[in-house]
Amino acid sequence: MHAFLISASMALGLQAAAAPAENYVAIAEQRELHADAMWLRLGYYEDVDDDSEVTTPDFFLADNGRDSARAELAATIRGWFSKESGDQHPACRFPARYAWLQREIGLPALQDPPRCENYRKWARLDEIDSASVLMVSGYLGNPASSFGHTLVKFNYGEDSAANRLLDMSFSFGALVPENEFIPLYIFRGLTGGYQAGFSDKLYYAYDRVYTHTEFRDIWEYELELDRGELEMLVAHMWEVSGMKFTYYFLTKNCSYRMAQVLSVATDSDVTPSATVWFTPEELFFLLQQRERKNEREYLGEADFRPSEQRLLYSRFSVLDERELELANRMIREPGTRLEQLIEPLDAERQVVLLDALLAYYQYRLAAVEDEQASGYDPNADAAAVEELDPDIRALKDLKQQLLLARLQRPVSRTQFPEPERIPPVTEQHAPALTELGAARVGDFDGGYLRVAAYYRDLLSDPLISKELVVMDTEASSYEGGATRIDSVDVIRVRRFQSDSIPIAGEDSGSWTMKFGARRFDPVDNELDPFIEGGIGRATRLGESVMMYGLLDGTLTDAQEGSQVGAVAGLAAYWPGFRAELRSSPGVSVKTGEWQPHWELELQWPVTRDFQLQLRGEHRDSEDFLRLGLQWYW
Amino acid sequence: MKMSKILIVSSALSLMAFAPSTMAREFADIYTECGLGAMIASNNGAVAAVTNVTWDLGTTAISSNASSPDTCKGGQAETAMLIYEAYPMIERQVAEGHGAHLDALFELRGVEADDRAALTAELRGEFAKAAAEDGFADLPRFDKAERLYDAMNSVLAAHAS
Numbered sequence: 178m179h180a181f182l183i184s185a186s187m188a189l190g191l192q193a194a195a196a197p198a199e200n201y202v203a204i205a206e207q208r209e210l211h212a213d214a215m216w217l218r219l220g221y222y223e224d225v226d227d228d229s230e231v232t233t234p235d236f237f238l239a240d241n242g243r244d245s246a247r248a249e250l251a252a253t254i255r256g257w258f259s260k261e262s263g264d265q266h267p268a269c270r271f272p273a274r275y276a277w278l279q280r281e282i283g284l285p286a287l288q289d290p291p292r293c294e295n296y297r298k299w300a301r302l303d304e305i306d307s308a309s310v311l312m313v314s315g316y317l318g319n320p321a322s323s324f325g326h327t328l329v330k331f332n333y334g335e336d337s338a339a340n341r342l343l344d345m346s347f348s349f350g351a352l353v354p355e356n357e358f359i360p361l362y363i364f365r366g367l368t369g370g371y372q373a374g375f376s377d378k379l380y381y382a383y384d385r386v387y388t389h390t391e392f393r394d395i396w397e398y399e400l401e402l403d404r405g406e407l408e409m410l411v412a413h414m415w416e417v418s419g420m421k422f423t424y425y426f427l428t429k430n431c432s433y434r435m436a437q438v439l440s441v442a443t444d445s446d447v448t449p450s451a452t453v454w455f456t457p458e459e460l461f462f463l464l465q466q467r468e469r470k471n472e473r474e475y476l477g478e479a480d481f482r483p484s485e486q487r488l489l490y491s492r493f494s495v496l497d498e499r500e501l502e503l504a505n506r507m508i509r510e511p512g513t514r515l516e517q518l519i520e521p522l523d524a525e526r527q528v529v530l531l532d533a534l535l536a537y538y539q540y541r542l543a544a545v546e547d548e549q550a551s552g553y554d555p556n557a558d559a560a561a562v563e564e565l566d567p568d569i570r571a572l573k574d575l576k577q578q579l580l581l582a583r584l585q586r587p588v589s590r591t592q593f594p595e596p597e598r599i600p601p602v603t604e605q606h607a608p609a610l611t612e613l614g615a616a617r618v619g620d621f622d623g624g625y626l627r628v629a630a631y632y633r634d635l636l637s638d639p640l641i642s643k644e645l646v647v648m649d650t651e652a653s654s655y656e657g658g659a660t661r662i663d664s665v666d667v668i669r670v671r672r673f674q675s676d677s678i679p680i681a682g683e684d685s686g687s688w689t690m691k692f693g694a695r696r697f698d699p700v701d702n703e704l705d706p707f708i709e710g711g712i713g714r715a716t717r718l719g720e721s722v723m724m725y726g727l728l729d730g731t732l733t734d735a736q737e738g739s740q741v742g743a744v745a746g747l748a749a750y751w752p753g754f755r756a757e758l759r760s761s762p763g764v765s766v767k768t769g770e771w772q773p774h775w776e777l778e779l780q781w782p783v784t785r786d787f788q789l790q791l792r793g794e795h796r797d798s799e800d801f802l803r804l805g806l807q808w809y810w
Numbered sequence: 811m812k813m814s815k816i817l818i819v820s821s822a823l824s825l826m827a828f829a830p831s832t833m834a835r836e837f838a839d840i841y842t843e844c845g846l847g848a849m850i851a852s853n854n855g856a857v858a859a860v861t862n863v864t865w866d867l868g869t870t871a872i873s874s875n876a877s878s879p880d881t882c883k884g885g886q887a888e889t890a891m892l893i894y895e896a897y898p899m900i901e902r903q904v905a906e907g908h909g910a911h912l913d914a915l916f917e918l919r920g921v922e923a924d925d926r927a928a929l930t931a932e933l934r935g936e937f938a939k940a941a942a943e944d945g946f947a948d949l950p951r952f953d954k955a956e957r958l959y960d961a962m963n964s965v966l967a968a969h970a971s
Binding site: 337338339340341342343379381382384385389532535536539542543570573574576577580581583584585587588589 | 891892901902905908930937941946948
């Protein structure tokens with residue numbers, strides 16, 4: 178049904194007399210094809226009377242094509258009969274449009290069809306096997322990357338690590354000027370102050386950034402597309418690559434545009450109604466939902482591509498205790514003579530240790546070397562590179578020693594294990610939360626409602642390592658009292674580093690941050706804003722249990738609200754049960770009064786998106802108990 | 811005599827026809843002629859870490875094969891770009907003697923799987939000479955990538971002959 182190649186659409190069209198273009202324009206007009214869902218998708222018109230979301234003039238064949246889906250369709254039909262030759266012929270610039278038009282109104286074969294050499298070479302249709310959509314994990318080191326990213330990739334040849342690196346891949350992102358002031362960047366990103374577009378690169382370029390520089394995990398889902406849909410995807414990516422759109426960080430972002438592209442490829446609507454926000458991971462949940470609605474598959478199984486950091490830990494995992502100590506000594510004492518250090522080991526263990534250390538120093542230098550590489554002018558004065566931070570110079574010198582030592586030794590026979598597969602988001606619950614339940618505070622019974630825009634708490638994470646929650650709002654109503662909002666966590670982040678392999682120099686600190694408003698005085702009705710933060714350490718007690726301890730503080734202008742203290746906790750994650758117990762006593766900054774506080778949270782998953790939660794809390798000399806049903810959506 | 815001249819001229823023409831595809835191109839030439847430089851966008855500054863931004867748009871000379879000189883097509887230009895872009899990973903994989911990026915390089919140059927182990931051993935030797943030069947550690951990535959590129963071409967040329 179969808180099987181149209183560019184050559185087929187030109188050479189095998191209806192054998193008709195050379196009817197003028199206007200006949201076909203009239204046919205399209207009569208059928209109101211300009212209002213067809215597919216035409217609107219191809220032109221990025223939200224509705225038939227809306228302007229296109231593409232802002233680049235070259236995307237349009239009609240002078241008023243951006244403002245008029247009708248005019249653009251007419252111009253596209255006329256373009257088929259254009260005297261343009263070669264790659265400038267509209268059929269070569271917009272192969273997806275013509276594939277669709279061929280199906281709808283059967284354009285006649287051209288006497289001298291353009292060969293579209295550029296498109297043919299780029300598309301490699303005789304080599305492409307499939308396409309994938311990739312989920313890049315969130316990166317808490319950067320607010321704009323906290324919710325992750327999506328890529329689309331064309332797959333060629335057999336599925337191997339080497340071939341994947343050479344696959345054509347697409348990313349959608351904003352065009353941000355150099356040295357943009359961060360607050361301005363945030364403002365413009367939220368309000369449509371940037372243009373954005375799709376860039377095409379071979380996958381190794383994205384692999385370098387996401388896997389090896391930012392240490393982010395990637396999950397690759399192969400798309401379940403038939404041949405026609407696959408070719409439509411390729412054709413449409415050709416049309417839209419290099420075109421600009423207005424960028425909105427919360428809504429019309431990378432995942433939204435990827436959804437639009439997939440809607441064109443599959444001729445089915447997988448675009449969200451993103452009126453408030455649309456996070457990258459929601460694309461994958463949306464595709465799963467639409468699978469049920471449209472009765473077809475979109476996503477295959479997710480393959481896990483671990484970050485460079487996980488690969489590094491995997492390399493260190495094959496070191497025995499003595500070798501680990503030698504590695505850490507090398508890291509802690511840079512003046513250590515390398516050959517002397519490894520001399521006691523046999524030849525094979527020497528190369529295993531050197532491989533681990535070389536990986537470690539590449540990992541440490543990743544960000545630095547990335548900054549230095551970009552924009553280099555080979556004719557520039559090389560003196561600039563001499564001015565290196567002494568610590569970075571020391572790292573480079575050490576890495577150089579390791580490199581030379583390693584090159585003198587043979588290839589290792591030791592295999593290091595693949596990092597443990599981390600489940601993709603689609604095997605965890607959906608991102609937004611609604612919770613309804615019964616509550617008791619003191620002797621009063623009541624109920625509560627909780628809603629969060631984005632909820633991935635510590636117990637949502639199989640690794641029990643991070644928490645990111647946005648706009649977590651809770652309201653309650655107790656007998657004899659009014660309904661009121663108890664708390665709003667605008668943003669809550671917790672990051673626990675608890676890796677089991679102690680590598681010297683590795684950031685082992687944990688931190689938390691929370692900003693919002695809550696009722697510090699249980700009697701009055703005021704919500705007081707606050708900001709909280711803590712730093713400390715975490716450690717594993719087996720695979721499923723993590724323990725942490727931090728010093729923390731709360732700042733608020735509420736009476737008796739500000740305090741300094743500590744928090745210690747235990748968190749456990751099993752597939753059928755999760756729990757966290759934490760104690761966070763503090764001292765009031767104003768009164769010096771000791772304020773005990775503890776919380777217990779127990780979760781029982783019922784399905785992927787439903788679970789029971791029991792929470793107990795002791796605060797301000799009162800006990801709170803809540804039992805609720807959580808629905809993730 | 812006439813046949814000899816024909817033979818000489820046709821041999822010379824044949825050599826000229828094949829020469830551009832077999833001669834190693836200078837790394838710097840590929841940088842300037844094949845759009846390598848255009849693809850390396852400066853990402854300094856506070857927003858550099860925001861990698862969900864795009865510094866360039868649309869199809870690029872080497873990845874798209876869309877509009878570049880004939881001498882930019884084929885394995886050499888693509889090899890140069892991969893070596894530059896993924897230099898830290900390739901350097902480490904050459905040192906270790908295996909890895910996905912190294913395999914991708916061999917893939918681009920059409921090296922059969924059975925030949926890769928031997929070529930890797932030679933490449934390690936060639937690259938070790940470059941890495942042992944004074945000041946190598948302080949070279950910018952461009953220069954290091956150029957040395958690795960030259961080492962690869964040297965090994966492949968020796969293998970071909």
